[in-house]
Amino acid sequence: MSDATMIALPLLVPLVGLLLIVASGRVAALRDAVTVVTAATMFTAVLQLLPRVSAGERPRLELFEFFPGLGITFEVEPLGMVFALLASGLWIITAIYAIGYMRGAKEKHHTRFHAFFAVALFSATGIAFAGNMLTLFVFYEVLTLSTYPLVAHKGSEVAKRGARTYLGLLLGTSVGFLLMAILLTWWLAGTLDFTPGGIMAGTVDPAYGSILLVLFLYGIGKAALMPFHRWLPAAMVAPTPVSALLHAVAVVKAGVFTVLKVTVYLFGLDYLTELWTSDVMLYIAVFTLLTASLVALRQDNLKARLAYSTVSQLSYIVVGAMLVNSIAALGGSMHIVMHAFGKITLFFCAGAIYVATKKTEISDMDGLGRRMPFTYAAFFIGALCVIGIPPLGGVWSKWHLMSGAFDAGYGLVVIALMISTLLNIGYLIPPVVRGFLLPSKDGEETGMREAPLLCVLPLSLTALGCLILFVAAKPLAELLSGMLVVPVP
Amino acid sequence: MLEHLPALQVAIALTAAPLVMMFGRATRLAWAVATLACWASLAVALMLFVQVADGSVISYEMGGWAPPWGIEYSIDAANAWVLVIIGLISAIVMPFARQSVEQEISESRTALFYSAFLLANAGLIGITVTADAFNIFVFFEISALASYALIAMGRDRRAILSSFQYLIMGTVGTTFLLIGIGFLYIMTGTLNLGDLAARLPEVSDTRTIRAAFGFIAVGISLKLALFPLHLWLPNAYTYAPSMVTVFLSATATKVAIYVLLRFVYTVFGFEFSFVELAMAWLLMPLAVLGIFIPSLVAVFQTNVKRLLAYSSVAQVGYMILGISFASALGLTASILHLFNHAITKAALFMAVGCLVYRLGGVSLTQLAGAGQRMPWTMAAFVVAGLSLIGIPLTAGFVTKWHLLQAALEGGLWPIAVFLLGTSLLAALYIWKVVEVAYFQEPENPDTAVSEAPLGMLIPTLVLTASTVVFGVFGNFTVASAQTAAAVLMGAAP
Numbered sequence: 005m006s007d008a009t010m011i012a013l014p015l016l017v018p019l020v021g022l023l024l025i026v027a028s029g030r031v032a033a034l035r036d037a038v039t040v041v042t043a044a045t046m047f048t049a050v051l052q053l054l055p056r057v058s059a060g061e062r063p064r065l066e067l068f069e070f071f072p073g074l075g076i077t078f079e080v081e082p083l084g085m086v087f088a089l090l091a092s093g094l095w096i097i098t099a100i101y102a103i104g105y106m107r108g109a110k111e112k113h114h115t116r117f118h119a120f121f122a123v124a125l126f127s128a129t130g131i132a133f134a135g136n137m138l139t140l141f142v143f144y145e146v147l148t149l150s151t152y153p154l155v156a157h158k159g160s161e162v163a164k165r166g167a168r169t170y171l172g173l174l175l176g177t178s179v180g181f182l183l184m185a186i187l188l189t190w191w192l193a194g195t196l197d198f199t200p201g202g203i204m205a206g207t208v209d210p211a212y213g214s215i216l217l218v219l220f221l222y223g224i225g226k227a228a229l230m231p232f233h234r235w236l237p238a239a240m241v242a243p244t245p246v247s248a249l250l251h252a253v254a255v256v257k258a259g260v261f262t263v264l265k266v267t268v269y270l271f272g273l274d275y276l277t278e279l280w281t282s283d284v285m286l287y288i289a290v291f292t293l294l295t296a297s298l299v300a301l302r303q304d305n306l307k308a309r310l311a312y313s314t315v316s317q318l319s320y321i322v323v324g325a326m327l328v329n330s331i332a333a334l335g336g337s338m339h340i341v342m343h344a345f346g347k348i349t350l351f352f353c354a355g356a357i358y359v360a361t362k363k364t365e366i367s368d369m370d371g372l373g374r375r376m377p378f379t380y381a382a383f384f385i386g387a388l389c390v391i392g393i394p395p396l397g398g399v400w401s402k403w404h405l406m407s408g409a410f411d412a413g414y415g416l417v418v419i420a421l422m423i424s425t426l427l428n429i430g431y432l433i434p435p436v437v438r439g440f441l442l443p444s445k446d447g448e449e450t451g452m453r454e455a456p457l458l459c460v461l462p463l464s465l466t467a468l469g470c471l472i473l474f475v476a477a478k479p480l481a482e483l484l485s486g487m488l489v490v491p492v493p
Numbered sequence: 494m495l496e497h498l499p500a501l502q503v504a505i506a507l508t509a510a511p512l513v514m515m516f517g518r519a520t521r522l523a524w525a526v527a528t529l530a531c532w533a534s535l536a537v538a539l540m541l542f543v544q545v546a547d548g549s550v551i552s553y554e555m556g557g558w559a560p561p562w563g564i565e566y567s568i569d570a571a572n573a574w575v576l577v578i579i580g581l582i583s584a585i586v587m588p589f590a591r592q593s594v595e596q597e598i599s600e601s602r603t604a605l606f607y608s609a610f611l612l613a614n615a616g617l618i619g620i621t622v623t624a625d626a627f628n629i630f631v632f633f634e635i636s637a638l639a640s641y642a643l644i645a646m647g648r649d650r651r652a653i654l655s656s657f658q659y660l661i662m663g664t665v666g667t668t669f670l671l672i673g674i675g676f677l678y679i680m681t682g683t684l685n686l687g688d689l690a691a692r693l694p695e696v697s698d699t700r701t702i703r704a705a706f707g708f709i710a711v712g713i714s715l716k717l718a719l720f721p722l723h724l725w726l727p728n729a730y731t732y733a734p735s736m737v738t739v740f741l742s743a744t745a746t747k748v749a750i751y752v753l754l755r756f757v758y759t760v761f762g763f764e765f766s767f768v769e770l771a772m773a774w775l776l777m778p779l780a781v782l783g784i785f786i787p788s789l790v791a792v793f794q795t796n797v798k799r800l801l802a803y804s805s806v807a808q809v810g811y812m813i814l815g816i817s818f819a820s821a822l823g824l825t826a827s828i829l830h831l832f833n834h835a836i837t838k839a840a841l842f843m844a845v846g847c848l849v850y851r852l853g854g855v856s857l858t859q860l861a862g863a864g865q866r867m868p869w870t871m872a873a874f875v876v877a878g879l880s881l882i883g884i885p886l887t888a889g890f891v892t893k894w895h896l897l898q899a900a901l902e903g904g905l906w907p908i909a910v911f912l913l914g915t916s917l918l919a920a921l922y923i924w925k926v927v928e929v930a931y932f933q934e935p936e937n938p939d940t941a942v943s944e945a946p947l948g949m950l951i952p953t954l955v956l957t958a959s960t961v962v963f964g965v966f967g968n969f970t971v972a973s974a975q976t977a978a979a980v981l982m983g984a985a986p
């Protein structure tokens with residue numbers, strides 16, 4: 005296959021899937037089958053690119069030009085490869101889960117739900133494969149717009165209010181800051197292409213670069229740096245499959261992915277060390293990381309707690325980018341994958357608990373673990389993965405982050421990361437303990453009352469994934485390190 | 494034949510108008526003839542556009558009288574661009590109009606309605622092609638008088654009052670224009686635009702010429718609804734029949750902006766307008782206020798037609814802002830926006846026309862549930878709305894990008910930040926509509942409301958699709974706008 009078809013396929017599959025989902029909307033079983041098949045096909049299509057990218061090739065596709073010198077261009081590099089694989093792979097599992105959840109929780113408008121899911125995955129792939137910043141921006145906006153109907157899905161006042169916050173903050177930051185940053189970059193550097201080693205060294209005065217960095221980091225609202233993190237807890241009104249795939253994986257990871265992409269391919273790590281704001285942003289990320297953990301501790305609503313945990317974990321990745329050394333950047337990139345598996349498992353569990361018992365508050369869940377052992381076991385594994393305890397995948401990314409911080413001489417950051425790990429334990433383990441050990445409040449029932457199989461199977465799979473990642477971290481790190489190689493001219 | 498195209502451009506609509514009126518109650522026939530006339534107009538406009546795309550100028554002597562004594566029609570890349578806008582919008586609004594007009598206009602008046610529409614169309618085309626200052630005034634009056642009649646035919650009785658309001662303001666505007674032209678004639682003894690441009694420098698340092706500039710600028714500003722001279726516009730757009738709103742919103746203010754450009758750049762010249770009179774310092778604050786205040790007002794509207802009308806005033810502000818940068822890039826952005834906003838706003842008003850057709854009105858409460866009941870219409874509204882906000886891959890983004898670059902080029906950082914901020918206001922008022930239409934249950938779920946008829950839906954969707962096409966393939970429109978800007982700037986001494 006040529007470069008063009010190889011890149012076009014993963015983008016086209018979800019679009020074709022979208023049409024088929026809408027067309028088969030009247031027959032529920034067929035539509036659900038189409039969704040899963042689309043997801044599987046898309047994953048296969050993305051997988052085709054892997055051997056070539058890991059061999060060091062960079063497949064390219066230039067679609068068309070907007071204006072002279074600037075167009076929609078795709079180029080697959082290791083980081084984007086990993087992100088696309090992650091999003092499309094987890095979509096298969098989420099699609100299965102969504103079928104079980106949407107039926108179990110008696111949600112309405114299934115066709116619209118699955119259709120916008122496909123659009124969201126299309127745009128996530130576009131972000132992953134974007135060859136320049138404008139292309140990335142286009143898909144970034146499409147992702148925001150296509151997830152809005154998913155957040156507002158229930159149509160209740162609360163859902164609409166949440167969706168308004170979601171859209172307002174994401175669109176506001178992206179139009180107000182990100183577009184401005186892109187425009188200035190284009191104006192100053194004369195190009196927006198993602199180039200190994202960056203495009204700003206030698207073209208952009210570090211004084212401007214410092215401002216640009218702030219604009220970029222706050223413009224990428226999806227990375228949820230404080231004080232622009234409010235949209236993520238607000239998005240929790242969405243049905244749980246959305247929270248799981250989009251607000252633990254596709255959307256939020258698109259944000260930190262963009263952060264990494266901008267720092268590595270636009271600024272370049274060397275240039276970044278010259279900017280005084282990189283330290284400022286580092287400490288803002290550290291602040292976000294600790295504060296969000298503290299807020300998470302106080303949340304009784306399980307999904308809200310997980311949301312604040314996500315805010316905190318996203319900042320790990322931003323920290324990885326702002327530490328400006330290759331080990332930390334690698335750690336940040338790995339954390340995209342590790343956290344994705346851990347957090348999606350946790351959300352799946354929260355959804356399964358809701359489907360089985362209609363409970364949303366942690367204080368009501370005492371003793372539930374004995375009735376839902378599979379779900380709670382998976383929750384435990386997911387929690388350990390997010391915390392970063394062996395033998396789960398999460399340990400490797402945090403290991404890299406800490407040693408990167410240590411190497412760079414940021415002792416404070418190392419300490420902050422350690423405190424944060426303790427906080428992680430503090431807010432993720434109690435739900436498990438309460439579930440297994442405390443007596444149930446509403447009378448003891450014997451026997452299992454698990455969620456539907458279509459809910460339990462996916463969460464078991466992702467929990468298994470957390471375990472496998474512990475072993476599979478090495479090839480992942482090798483693939484990702486390809487992005488830090490700057491070709492010698 | 495080919496050399497008579499400039500005359501033909503005006504003549505088609507002008508002769509079709511009385512012809513259509515004679516059909517009386519044969520409304521279908523009247524509609525068909527009017528449609529054919531509009532399509533022919535578009536064909537002529539496109540032929541002219543192709544001829545001058547390289548930056549050349551076609552000069553046509555009306556009746557064989559050589560200028561400056563006779564009336565000259567002159568076509569260059571700038572006004573051919575406007576001709577294409579007028580031709581395109583009228584050609585696409587006519588198929589849409591048949592069913593919409595059948596519902597909104599009584600049968601006895603339909604032929605008159607189409608006749609008035611063609612007259613308005615001919616007037617706008619005339620303003621654009623002519624190179625004679627007095628002729629501009631005459632065509633302004635033709636189009637304006639026809640527009641007053643068109644607006645007054647709206648179903649709501651308030652249409653008559655808003656038409657009257659427009660008449661007063663419009664007459665003041667054209668009178669100012671005429672006074673200004675009179676002053677120019679007193680000082681130079683000529684009415685031909687090119688001739689004026691040649692003779693003005695000798696006398697430009699007089700109070701009369703400066704007064705003429707003032708009168709002309711204010712007069713045209715009234716016609717193009719520059720804030721705070723926009724008060725006639727919201728009512729006129731709100732109460733006019735659907736297809737009239739589509740047509741006027743996409744063409745009338747654009748033509749007025751073209752005339753402003755023509756006077757500022759060709760007649761008075763860049764030096765006089767921007768250096769001596771420092772017009773930029775007048776236009777920029779007005780543009781900034783004109784973007785901000787109407788956008789804010791639009792957010793609080795409950796009638797979607799009025800909401801879009803206020804948005805039109807704000808969009809005029811964007812075009813004026815581009816002009817006020819006094820640079821080639823800024824001018825390009827403004828000319829670009831003439832087209833991009835025309836197709837965007839026309840698509841939006843067509844979608845609104847479809848909603849009016851089925852729901853009887855477009856106050857926000859009536860729109861509840863429209864997303865499920867009229868999925869295609871609302872989809873068109875959303876896509877065109879995205880273009881209005883300036884989301885990438887839509888026509889609106891192409892403009893925004895260039896406007897922002899022009900602001901940065903001029904070192905006007907605060908303006909660039911301001912522009913980004915105001916596009917969020919657009920997002921706010923578009924999303925207000927979307928939210929009601931998609932996420933609110935209809936008030937009376939039992940009444941069956943179906944999708945708009947195909948005759949109206951297809952033109953709407955075609956125009957909506959074009960906002961995406963011109964957003965993706967912006968190269969073509971950008972190049973044309975650049976040529977037009979170069980022609981205008983080049984004419985400056």
